[in-house]
Amino acid sequence: MKNLSGKVAVITGGNSGIGLGIARSLAAEGCNLLLVGMDEEKAQRAAADLAATGIKALGISCDVTKRDAVEAMADFAYDAFGTVDILVNNAGVGYGGQVFEIGEQDWDWVMDVNVKGVFQCCAVFVPRFLERGTEAHIVNMGSEQCFGLSDPQFGSMIAYNTSKHALLGFSDALRRDVAxxxxxxxxxxPGPVATEIWNAERGRTAEYGDRNPVADGAGDAVAEMGMDPDLVGKITVAGMKDDDFYIITHDYIRGMIQDRYDEAYAAMDKTDRWLKEFG
Incomplete structure (x- = not known):
C-alpha cells in the first residue's frame, strides 16, 4: 500500500506506546485514524492531538477480547469513516514469571489479550474487507520473541513468549489465506521499546483475578532502555508501504533468528541418521 493518504486505519492499543507511534507515522502520511484503547478518554485525547495535524482522528474504548465489543467498534469505524483500509492489531500485555510462578488466570489474561484479541479483530474485519473487495492491510504486533527468548536479564516470561510465538503462526497462516x-x-x-506494556497489570480487569502488585512497575527498566516508539512507528509504516511480512526493528534480532534456525537445521543430521537406522 504505497499511498496511505486518505486511507483509514484502525489501531488497537493506539492511545500510547507503539500504537501511538504508528498512529503518528500514519498521520504524517495523511492517513485517517481510529484509536482504540481500554481508556476512552485517553484514546480521545490522543486522537485530538493527531486531528490537529489536519487528518480525521477519533478515539473509542473497546475490549478486544470480546466479540460483541469488537463488532460494535467496527460498526463505529465504518459509520464514522465510511470504510477501513488498515487494521493494526497492537493491543497487548506483558507478564513475567516461570511456569510454576504464574496462575491460570494470569495465563488466560495474556492469551486472551495478545492472541484472542487479534483473532477477534481479524474475524470481524476480514469479512468486511472481503465484502468491499479492495486492497486492505492487516498489521499484527509480534515481538523478538517470535524468534527466540529475550535477554536473561529480563527474567522468564513464558506466557508472553508463548503468545508471541502463537501470533507468528497465526499471521503466517492468515497471510496465506487472504493473499x-x-x-x-x-x-x-520489535525488541525492547519504551512503552508501559510490562506495567499492564495496572489495567487488568477483574475477570482475570487480582492484580499482582509485584508486577506493578516491573517494566520500568525495559522502558528506560527501550527504543523510542515513534521510531518503531516510522519503521513499521516504511515496511507497510513495501508490503513486507516481517517488520523487524532491532538489528540484534538477526542473531536470534540465525541461532533458532541453525539449531533446527542441525537437528536434521540426527533425522537422517535415525531414518537410515530405523527406516
Missing part, C-alpha cells in the same frame, strides 16, 4: 483476496499481512517484531 489471494488482495490483502496484505505484516508482523511487527
Amino acid at each position: 489471494p483476496k488482495g490483502m496484505i499481512v505484516s508482523l511487527i517484531c
